[in-house]
Amino acid sequence: MSVELESLAVYFDSDSSSWIVDKPWEDLLPSEWSQVFEFQEQDGSRSASKKHAYILQPVSGKAKYTKIQLTEAKKTGQALQNTAVDLDDVTLSLSKDGYRDMLKLADNFSTFNQRLRYAHLRPSSPLKSDPRAWWKYAYKVVTQEMKKASGRLSWEQLLRNARLRKTYVSLYASLLKSDMSRLVVDDHEEIKRLDRELDMEVILQWR
Template sequence: MHANVFFLLKNTSWLGSLISTIVGNLKLSISNIHIRYEDTESNPGHPFAAGITLEKLSAVTVDDSGKETFVTGGALDRIQKSVELDRLALYLDSDIVPWHIDKSWEDLLPSEWVQVFRNGTKDGKPANILVKKHTYILEPVTGNAKYAKLQVNEFAESGQPLQKAAVNLDDVTLCLPKDGYRDILKLADNFAAFNQRLKYAHFRPHVPVKSDPRSWWKYAYKAVSDEVKTG
């Protein structure tokens, strides 16, 4: 029994040490991110697109001189991380021509995906040059951050915080043009209407109005009745 308990404690200690080593030396690297949302319904006649772009985000463990390192053992009690951010941006493009590809998106080559998200589309194909410049809500931002976790004895002796972080960003420019503000309001109205329709979706007929107008009148009656009851 005692041997089993000792073996369990030994393995628990080893596993905890392994997890600490992994967490303490985690290395993050994300690059070439572009997430885009196109909307042709919220504001008829004025399609718009919103997106987030990121050229690179990285995080590594560093030593006192700022050089990348690998820490083990007691060094894990004092961890320093360096984070680099390169060109994070948010855009909202008004009155766009929605992206269109003649063939299926699933059939695009990786190089074509890169081309589309870098330049857009033209004549049903990935564009060779930038079709339209983005209207940025957040202009591309570059910066860095430093994080440090002190040892408990260092914290007790110096009276400094146990954890410290410093963030340094280049110029941060925020701008929302009039057309972008209009599109955001229309999008909010569309989501509100969608939530309202979703509330009574189980009443909604699955046939066109012309095919069965009676069922649509019943749908309207049930929706109004339910609204009155819950109101």
């Protein structure tokens, strides 16, 4: 079996506008996909390599896969399966703008994960209507971050966490046993109250 690869490429265009298509993506014809992904000059000729900021420059090649019988492989000592790949020159590169945008993207993911970690502590009311709740939220987040950074807990905190764990696990287990069709418990007021006091990692471990 053999396959042929034609102009495989990966590009990362900075400051580009979103694609606009006139119909659902799944209804596009192969020729229409090419029109979306490739730029065209005014005369209709394609010159995508001049326009895109490629990470992997367009590369073509051929691959051949062969498989022989087990008995033949034992007799000849050849591999049972063999794959041969012949590619053109492979060029990898990253533009300055692309590097900048990737760092920005990674920073956005980091910020999102940080917010998600403490999402269960965020007040449901707007900031202007309940600033006190938001100050409490900020205090809890900073306190937990400092606690993680120090890596030390007092005996009082250890005892408190042990009591919380005993209360949480027993209550959560009893609620699950009371209704075997439930996969999670997210509508119990006491569980909600305890969740607001705990880190997301701790909640997942105890559940």
